Amino acid sequence: MTGASARLFHTQVVREEAGSRTAADLPFATTTQADDVEGGGVERSRGSYKCRDDAYLVGDRVYNKQYAHLYFQRLQNLSPLVLDKVKAKWPTVPVRKILEVELGVECAVVGTVYKNMKLKPSVLDEYAKDKSLETHLASTKFVSGDDTLVLEDEGARMNLGCKGDSLDPADFVSGVCVAVRGTEEEGGNFVVKEVCLPGPARQEPVVPDSEAKYVALVSGLGLGDEKRDPLPLQLLADYVTGALGDYDGLAGKITRMVVVGNTLKEVGQVSMGEDKREASRGVGGLREADMFLTQIASSMPVDVMPGPTDPCNVSMPQQPLHRCLLPSTTCYSNVGRVTNPHGFEVDGVSFLGTSGQNIDDVMKYVAHEDRLGAMAATLEWCHSAPTAPDTLPCFPFVDQDPFVLKDCPHVYFAGNQPSLETGIAEGKEGQRVRLISLPSFAEKQTCVLVNLRDLSCHPIVFGSNLDQ
């Protein structure tokens, strides 16, 4: 629970200190032993699995539409939720369309928030002569003191006036659907007294399995970097496949591994006329990835999500990696090439995760640096990627908004984050969500095991520096 989001989010985020183990804690078996235990040296727990990526799969990607439809769908999907909340929260306040707002009469209005930010980079800046703009572009945050909010519904938009503490533009991002209660003042500003958010959505109850089973999450393998130390990844592979032996009794209980995006460090720099050797670099990373994944897949089911640096489309939702990129892995039936975001259910525990772009982008809009807070906020907004399409590339959907959270996941993770943070978000209606801000493996050599029984979280660090 952070100060910045305190006024808005009902979801309680309970932070946990992630007591991580390191590889140094592991009793070391030599890597040669791993060969002996091909196929997993342990009896592996299995869990029921359901992939819920349908909405994110876009079969026919046609780009001849504009983004207005997406915003329209978003508002269509979310306004009933908001309205329900509004009825409960402000039973006596009349709900109005923006066009029906009367001067000086208090009412509630539902609409999409748009945040005017002068630091927001614009494609037009490329044409600006003034070079000083570049300094703005370089900054990772767009937030400034001059940011203002507007609220837009199907008919019109109005400026949101922020008097006092009721509404701090620094907490909001573009593209969120909310209800606001307040009055229109002279000059057209709607002065907000209180805000009502659509979420979090309903959550299916979990029937805890008696047995502790784990799902392993790892993000940002960052392959294809020649300078990278190959050992931690090998340790990871050896650990989860049981080649290191089941030292702590966890490895054998991993039912599934999710390789969250940015498996490659960068999309191969293949370009016409350039050096052939450079061209093969992308493939080099791919080959490593292919090998790693086959190694895991031989032992357990794996989901591979694409990330922003993977050879895949860049606009959200990212489509599964193409089979030709991972030729060997593709042969394994228990490898799921999945979308980003990726939703799935294991033993009735629902997961939702992204490779992190959505949260990274939200962070540019808000003043605070609280990643878990931002994740909780997206649950609160019932939308996993509100800043798409404004600043996050996104497919121009016409008849749906796949990022609308129809229900609340039990585990919600974002990959490629600066550091490991985890916590429980608790909603007013009893929702409990395990939030995981998952660091990039290339940076932190960390893999996280999520216990399906109690949603507890066990990070394991595969530092290669054995001297410590």
Added chain:
Amino acid sequence: MVGKRGGEEEGKEAKRQNTGGGGMPGGSQEEEVDMDVERELLEEENEQDMVEAFFDDQKPSSMDAPSLEDGDYGRNWCRPPLEEDQLDASTQPLVFQQIECDYTIQRAHKDFVPPELKGASVPVVRMYGVNRSGNSVCAFVHGFEPYFYVELPGSGFTPDDVDAFRQSLEKEIINSRGGGVTSGFKSVTRIEVEQKKSLWGYNPGQNKPFLKVTTLLPQFVSKSRTIIERGLNIPGLGHRAFRTYESNVLFILRFMIDCKIVGGNWLEFPKGSYQVRQGSDKATYSQLEVDVRYDSIVSHASEGEFMDLAKLRILSIDIECAGRKGHFPEAEIDPVIQIANMLTVQGEPEPRVRNILTLGSCAPIVGSEVMSFDKEAELLKKWADLVRKTDPDIIIGYNILKFDLPYLIDRANKLGVKEFSYLGRVKNSVVRMRDTVFSSKAYGTRESKEITIEGRVQFDLFTVIQRDHKLSSYSLNNVSATFLGEQKEDVHHSCITDLQNGNEETRRRLAVYCLKDAYLPQRLLDKLMYMYNYIEMARVTGVPLNFLLTRGQSIKVFSQILRKAQERGLLVPALKGGGQQDGVAFEGATVLEANAGYYTKPVATLDFASLYPSIMMAHNLCYCTLLPQSMVRTLNPEDYTKTPSGQYFVKSSLSKGILPEILEELLGARKRAKAELKKAKDEFLKGVLNGRQLALKVSANSVYGFTGATVGKMPCLEISASVTAFGREMIMHTKSLVTQKYCKANGYEFDSEVVYGDSVTADTALLLRDDAGKIETRRIDSISSSWKRRDDGKEVAYVPAVQVMTDTGFAKIEQVVRHKTKKQMYRVVTHNGIVDVTEDHSLLLEDASEVRPVDVQLGTRLLHANLSDIVVKERTLVSKQEAKVMGFFFGDGSCGKYGSGIDTKYSWALSNADYELLLYMQQLCPFPTKLLDTLKSSGVYKLVTVGDVKSVVVKYRAMFYNEHREKIVPQCILNASNEVVQAFWTGYYKADGDRGNLKPEEYHNADYVDMPCVRCDCKGKEGSLGLYLVGQRLGYNVSINTRADKPDIFRLTYTRNTQRRCPTAIKKIVNLGITEQYVYDLTTSNSHFHVGPGRMVVHNTDSVMIKFGNKDLKKSMDLGEEAAQYVSDTFVKPIKLEFEKCYFPYLLISKKRYAGLLWTETEKYDKMDTKGIETVRRDNCALVRNVVSSCLEKVLIEQDVEGAVSYVKRTISDLLQNKLDMSLLVVTKELSKTSYAAKQAHVELAEKMRKRDAATAPQLGDRVPYVIIKGLKGAKAYEKAEDPIYALENKLPIDYAHYVDHHLSLPLMRIFEPIIKNPKSLLVGEHTRKVVNPTGRKTGGGMMGFLTVGAKCLGCKTPLPKGAGNLCKHCKSQEADIYTKEVRALRDLEAGFNRLWTQCQRCSGSLHQDVLCTARDCPIFYRRKKTQVDLVEQQEKVNTFSW
């Protein structure tokens, strides 16, 4: 009642048509000066009727109190209610800021006009304004009478005569007007004698008597002027004409000057001095209406609390019309569907009211008031209602004068909405409209409508911005992008009708757009601080605000002169305007420039600060200090100055000039304003002060222009010629000082250097003088036979013993330079001169400022030399007889040798068909001759030499022919006495002259011919120059002309009369095409030289450059400073040469093209300064602008020439490989006329588009964007232009090579020529080898149309059999590679798609509505479309990889 803005008619009647309130076409050609002339000539005729009408007319009273259902915003429409005590005139003074002023003719007010005028119709001034509380005020000012002065010649004019004079004048006025106008009152109210002096000429004596003539009505002033200047019969004195003074002063200006009122200042009527009108007495819609006598007005200077602006109400409007498909809206047919209004109160940050009137229902808009109407007439009525209700002081908008207001007025007329026409403040007075053409030297020519809305100033941002700023485009989009930094959504007019015909939501969409367009002008007004600047300007120059908007510069100077003269008791003579427009430039001259090249060392530039104003101040140049030649002898030499142009002015010790005083005050005030500006913290105050200092600067500069404008109120060429002559002299002086001081000889590390450029054609004739003082003509290519090659490839020759003619007499030739070129040549012909020059060579304007041939126009006046008083020192001895023979020979003679070796024959012959004439010549010949009858064989008789033919031939050949076998006038004639020249001329005339209707005997034997007017043709420039000189010697004015069919034949016309046309104005500019010959330039000590034939003077590439020995910027600046100080000390105060800036580095491409980093301090450069380089010209595609500016940045800022070169190569490579954004390649041209003689790409394209879809095709006046696509082989360039959107949608391939060859090549060569050795290497070589030509679905046509494009391997382009996937078997193994490559392209496009379309959402201000914008000016307009098309295609490509 029709009011009038201003006063009386000018003597010279301008032809014009008044279109009244209608839309009659036909404008009036008014020049700047005519703008100062009163306009309502025709209305004057109706004056009487209207005077009557005022008292009878009882128009619907409902308009007195416009009723309006006050909605939420309704109360904001209204002004604050009047405070009760403001109505009590006996206890309260009335203080208000007046903003607009006009007058009307009314029955004299009983309380404020002398009783003898009771019942008369007299002029009443109406001043409109706003008081401190924001109430509108209209003051009727009574008792001010129009008057002017008449000069009395000498004595003998008794008081009796005064009365006689009055009566004659009265009679004449009645005659001219048909009587009865003044219903029994005297037209000339009274005449008094006053002791005054004329402003014109130094006049130390006593005051002299002048008649002050006061008239009843303003129009009688100019009427009287005409009568008096023409002459009138005065009993006892006979028919006499007199000069009038101040009879050309507009009544309103007269009133303001006499009451010390300046435009937009605060006035106070002391308590008890005025009366408040109430109820039905009120004649206007103003809240407070008062009557006052003119002499009770207290006018406050703009200081302290009176510096403020009142709470003026500014109404910004924009209309939308529903045009038909394919037509621009016409008021006759197409309805007005929306009017947006933004009402702002001056000083408030946000508009008070945002309102939109719509035809048909419209969904509500947050923060705005929407009023919907079913009938257009109702809408218009309501709008007029709102205007009256809110009572704006100023109406603003974008292009409202040319579009919105005329459209509304025409539309209301068409629909018969009578109430609409009453938009002004005066009740029952309709809006009037007529076409005008505003033409001014300073502002250029603009067509416009003049709309009279009484009491409300119309401020069209379009006009004002067009005047004040040089932009590539004046579309509202571009203007707002430039000044507000944002793109505006642009809805195509074909789309507007569709939106209107949709539902209330689509109309709302349109309304939002319309509202934005109404808000932008207001924001521009604020951003550019126009209210402050214009009010400041009005206050400083003393003219009403609307004069600034509708009139030129000169009225401002005139107003100041009048005010100053009045203080001194001087009278300003009313001069007759006339003559031609004068070309006057106000620019101060840049003194030190550098030679073409790329300089990596600092280059200092020195400038004169306010050059012309300082000259006028330093030398006390003014009307009242101009010393007549006759008085020069009566004064001490130290009391006057002789200017370089030969005029005399007394020094300020004797009498201080008015103009210097005005200038001192203006510049002094500017200095103070600038000082205060520096101190000011408050933004508001800064705005005011900055506006003030700018206004002062412009005003100071326009004073010189005022004296030089020959059609102006008071041209005084003595002043303007002296100013320019001083300027020239100073520049030369500076140069010689700098060259002498800053050289190695004086211990500096560097030499100043004089450098050269290219110039004139080889056949240019020069007038030379040798050391002995003999003159001769010479072709420039014959000036030397020994040329030395210089490092830069040019050849140079020195001719030490010869001087060449310049505008200031003969001057030393320092060197001659020639080189071969490949440039466009231009022939520029004035009435007195001709020159063939390269495109970038400098011609000289009369003030010696330089101008390129491509930048001059017909009528531009150029500098000419004076050839009439060439002093020939040593006379050659030629007998008059032989001179005659020579003349005849020049006309009709020939000599030469034939054959070769032993068999050489010589011949000398005069040929003429007139036997008598040849007989006469035979008598004169000093050598033996015989006459041959060759009439049958050759049509002429021949007089040939006999005997020693050879010696005659050799002599004559040497004298008469130059190296190019062109006939020339012998040097011995040019240096002979006048008699001999006369004899030569006579001989020539007899042979070749145009005889008119002279009988043969009248010229056969005549000793001398002295015809008043002669015309002759001559071949070759040198010969023509000789003949020109002969004519000048004999006192003829000689004009020169060329023939289109024979460019080397020149027609000279000699006349003793003054020449009809301005001798120095350009009459022809001919493009001679590209030359590859040598071109020449020569350098003289004064940088100018004369070119023959004729008198024209051109500029050689001059320029002293201080080359600094070290790279140290600081040191260079110090030296610049020092040099400036050093030179300044030699000038009369306050002339000052200032070190202004250093360029470092500096890329000088040619005279008027350069780029450099400008430094005024050593820490950081101020900016990159470019001139004449393709960074801004909008005819160029963005690619050129980008490449050029990036190159300049690299070369200048980063000083990375290598980087620039590789950047260019990369860009060209990208271009050829189709990797560039297509919007960079879009060229835009305005479709201005329907029929162009030559086929032009954009015209052809517009036609093509009209055939495709008439609705969206470009209309006349639209800008047509196009790209050049690959056409069929041999297709003309204009056939290859295509609509960018169409090309995108149909994937037509772009002709990339065309862009390299035709767009990039020239600008790049220009930049890189001075920098790198082989600039051509940029355009050819390795990087241009790889060319990607996308095969479109539909290529230009031809055979491609029949081909089906088969599948190809994505990896290696090998054709694939059907159904074989997307890769061949060899590439299959690299599938991941190839896939990754395609995905990368996809990712870039996806990211682009996202950024582009979300930007468009941001601009259009809506998330839930589709973007409709069609702003083709917007840089991303094509890009977003292109990205979309490419993305779809790329996605398809990626999809071919099977899952």
